[in-house]
Amino acid sequence: MKRVWWLALVATLFVFGCTDNAVLELTVEVPAAPADRTEPLFAFLEVNDSATVVDAETEFRFPDTPDGVQLGAEVGDVAYSVVASPAQYESDVLVSVRYCVDRRCNGFGDEFTDRIRFRIERPFFDGVRTRIRLELGEFTDEVSDEETPIDQCSVEGCGDPGLASYCDATGTHLCGP
Amino acid sequence: MVRLMFRVALALTTLSPWAASVHAQTVVEGPEGDPSMDDVAEARERFTVGQEAAGEGRWSDALRAFRRSYELSGIAAALYNTATTYRSIGRYRLARDTFVQLLRDHADGDSAMLESARSLRDEVAARVAVLSLHGLPESEPVSVRLDDRSRDDTGDRPLSLDVDEGEHTVTVDREGYLPFEWQGAVAGGDERRIDADFVERPRQRNVGRIILFVSIGVAVVAGGVITALLLRDTGLSPETNRVFDLGDR
Numbered sequence: 001m002k003r004v005w006w007l008a009l010v011a012t013l014f015v016f017g018c019t020d021n022a023v024l025e026l027t028v029e030v031p032a033a034p035a036d037r038t039e040p041l042f043a044f045l046e047v048n049d050s051a052t053v054v055d056a057e058t059e060f061r062f063p064d065t066p067d068g069v070q071l072g073a074e075v076g077d078v079a080y081s082v083v084a085s086p087a088q089y090e091s092d093v094l095v096s097v098r099y100c101v102d103r104r105c106n107g108f109g110d111e112f113t114d115r116i117r118f119r120i121e122r123p124f125f126d127g128v129r130t131r132i133r134l135e136l137g138e139f140t141d142e143v144s145d146e147e148t149p150i151d152q153c154s155v156e157g158c159g160d161p162g163l164a165s166y167c168d169a170t171g172t173h174l175c176g177p
Numbered sequence: 178m179v180r181l182m183f184r185v186a187l188a189l190t191t192l193s194p195w196a197a198s199v200h201a202q203t204v205v206e207g208p209e210g211d212p213s214m215d216d217v218a219e220a221r222e223r224f225t226v227g228q229e230a231a232g233e234g235r236w237s238d239a240l241r242a243f244r245r246s247y248e249l250s251g252i253a254a255a256l257y258n259t260a261t262t263y264r265s266i267g268r269y270r271l272a273r274d275t276f277v278q279l280l281r282d283h284a285d286g287d288s289a290m291l292e293s294a295r296s297l298r299d300e301v302a303a304r305v306a307v308l309s310l311h312g313l314p315e316s317e318p319v320s321v322r323l324d325d326r327s328r329d330d331t332g333d334r335p336l337s338l339d340v341d342e343g344e345h346t347v348t349v350d351r352e353g354y355l356p357f358e359w360q361g362a363v364a365g366g367d368e369r370r371i372d373a374d375f376v377e378r379p380r381q382r383n384v385g386r387i388i389l390f391v392s393i394g395v396a397v398v399a400g401g402v403i404t405a406l407l408l409r410d411t412g413l414s415p416e417t418n419r420v421f422d423l424g425d426r
Contacts, residue, residue, distance in 0.1 A: 083424060153266050
């Protein structure tokens with residue numbers, strides 16, 4: 001009897017409730033400002049999906065990017081939400097962080113700052129909220145050009161928090177294919 | 178390790194393939210009988226893809242590629258790399274079982290690879306934790322779930338469950354009793370005793386039970402409709418006010 005009702009619920013949700021977005025909750029651990037720094041310094045984070053990247057110039061040029069976060073005296077977490085529609089479900093998420101004197105990286109000399117890059121492998125699943133935490137490490141002027149890949153199995157979702165991996169034995173993410 | 182990877186890659190391109198036998202601890206099944214030349218060629222391609230993915234830290238892609246390579250060819254090198262990939266992503270139980278399968282099914286393989294497999298098997302085995310379930314009925318099978326996945330009740334009492342380190346949830350369903358649930362964290366190498374304490378399910382009259390089911394069902398469906406309509410209109414909402422809406426671009 002119980003199964004009948006559960007089937008009815010599932011069917012109802014299927015008919016009425018097809019969600020059409022996915023959210024990646026992104027937590028970034030930003031470093032403390034260097035002790036010898038007198039002027040403010042901002043961590044400016046930009047995000048894009050890999051499918052829309054045309055070239056390095058257009059990679060992160062979007063107007064709706066939130067303002068940068070000023071580095072404080074101590075390491076701190078900053079939370080972002082990345083919302084995707086079905087068109088982005090097969091894409092990786094590209095994340096770039098720059099340290100700038102202006103909160104939107106429009107200050108003098110900001111165009112020469114290097115990007116700390118991450119590529120998060122296919123983190124979106126329809127109707128699912130996933131999570132990932134990125135650590136920038138200590139502040140440095142010398143940033144590596146290399147992109148840091150974040151494996152899909154590290155993207156938290158559809159399992160208890162704190163699992164070593166969010167993929168099953170076949171390497172498929174717990175949230176789906 | 179690089180030299181070994183090279184050697185196993187070389188083995189993949191030169192050795193004759195053979196089928197893996199299937200036993201209880203088979204993590205990845207090889208082909209039945211000898212693979213075709215087309216299958217071997219595709220296996221070689223998947224192996225290369227796996228190596229590239231592993232080199233770039235794309236472990237899920239690497240795992241899929243190595244598993245597929247072994248399924249097609251039954252070649253030991255693909256199984257070895259499957260095991261090392263499980264180790265790299267912290268799935269120590271699967272890594273251990275895959276190394277065990279390799280040592281069992283390919284005992285006449287490359288000696289350096291087998292020596293490495295033995296060493297890594299011992300290393301990962303030391304990081305597997307054991308949950309020991311006490312208090313289960315001796316002669317009655319129960320339904321056991323670990324982290325929402327079914328585990329076989331082998332009939333052993335106490336019942337041992339091998340797990341990777343981290344948070345886990347164990348649920349035991351027994352006819353006539355309320356489900357027993359345990360949650361907790363274990364570290365690699367731990368052996369944790371869990372005492373299953375079953376509470377008898379209260380008995381109800383049939384009429385009362387039917388009314389209860391109908392009421393619950395109506396409430397569930399009504400709740401589902403409301404939830405579904407809300408979801409349909411809004412989708413998931415971001416938790417922060419620092420939002421990147423990729424869909425709007």
